[in-house]
Amino acid sequence: MKQQAQKPDNIRCKRDERWIYFDEKHLLSNLGRWYSLKHKKIMMQFPNNSGYYRVKIGTKQIFTHIKVVEYFGDINGANLDQITSLFENGLSIDHINRNKKHNTIYNLEIVTHKVNCIRRSQHAIA
Secondary structure, eight states: OOOEEOOOTTSOOOTTOOEEEEETTEEEETTSOEEETTTTEEOOOEEOTTSOEEEEETTEEEEHHHHHHHHHOOTTSOOGGGOSOTTTTTEEEEETTSOTTOOSTTSEEEEEHHHHHHHHHHHHHO
């Protein structure tokens, strides 16, 4: 079970924002924000070549959308603790509004890879 954290004192939290310990030095919010306990500030996130936002912790690049769903669940309440592997189960994490920068639980949904592809093509047509 992931341990809930108090909101950081020195930042303005957004409405309905909840924090959880990612590790002993970092917090993750259900709205896709990262906080460094060491530096006492919100961490910068950067997109990869595909546009998915990630944060660097140590030498690792961590994708925000995957960790938000793993720690908080998706818009339907499903989380990755219930699923051993997205890829092995033919699943993907869909950004509902197609914006890969919006990594809130309200914009992420675990869907089949097929559904994700259909939604992506429908959005491209619109």
